[in-house]
Amino acid sequence: MKNIAILASGSGSNAENIASYFKGKESARVSLIICNNPQAYVIERAKRLGIECKVITKKEFMEADSTIALLKEHCIDFIVLAGFLLLVPEKLIKAYPGKIVNIHPALLPKHGGKGMYGDNVHKAVVECGDTESGITIHLIDEEYDKGTTFFQAKCPVLPTDTPDDVAAKVHALEYEHFPHVIEEIIATL
Numbered sequence: 388m389k390n391i392a393i394l395a396s397g398s399g400s401n402a403e404n405i406a407s408y409f410k411g412k413e414s415a416r417v418s419l420i421i422c423n424n425p426q427a428y429v430i431e432r433a434k435r436l437g438i439e440c441k442v443i444t445k446k447e448f449m450e451a452d453s454t455i456a457l458l459k460e461h462c463i464d465f466i467v468l469a470g471f472l473l474l475v476p477e478k479l480i481k482a483y484p485g486k487i488v489n490i491h492p493a494l495l496p497k498h499g500g501k502g503m504y505g506d507n508v509h510k511a512v513v514e515c516g517d518t519e520s521g522i523t524i525h526l527i528d529e530e531y532d533k534g535t536t537f538f539q540a541k542c543p544v545l546p547t548d549t550p551d552d553v554a555a556k557v558h559a560l561e562y563e564h565f566p567h568v569i570e571e572i573i574a575t576l
């Protein structure tokens with residue numbers, strides 16, 4: 388049984404979807420949620436799911452030592468960033484080499500980088516007149532949205548689509564694919 392930690396900064400709908408997917412499975416479980424935003428709805432979701440949720444400050448996260456200690460305390464094998472907005476410090480990447488994945492709500496390398504998260508990404512897709520968007524699940528390294536890509540899935544973007552329409556299509560892809568991709572990666576650990 389592998390232990391997954393999810394790092395999230397906002398609503399946490401992916402965190403909940405992943406936790407529900409692994410509930411009752413023998414391969415892995417979500418045993419810790421770490422959040423850097425005390426107002427984030429993911430904290431409520433964690434309570435409801437009965438998963439320990441630790442709220443940390445940006446400073447604590449950037450210094451990394453207390454986060455690494457927390458992860459080790461919970462015997463965490465694999466880390467999933469699901470709507471987590473801080474850059475992962477090098478120390479943490481070194482502590483979990485090849486074991487941190489992120490989901491980005493667009494087809495990287497398009498619409499990635501600092502400031503490109505959530506609705507900002509969907510607005511950029513519509514403003515650029517893109518005819519497709521999607522999701523990218525990739526390994527984390529020292530730069531935003533630059534690590535090796537494991538998986539992409541696409542959805543069409545119609546000329547009449549608003550950023551909210553694109554967000555809905557992208558969320559549907561996230562819910563469908565992210566847990567399976569995590570499961571596949573964990574099976575190789």
Ligand code: GAR
Pocket residue numbers: 395396397398399400401402469470471490491492503504505508558561
């Ligand atoms: C998701 O769409 C995720 O892909 C995105 O934030 C959303 C979080 O939703 N992540 C990024 O933009 C990271 N650059 P959720 O909190 O409901 O899971």
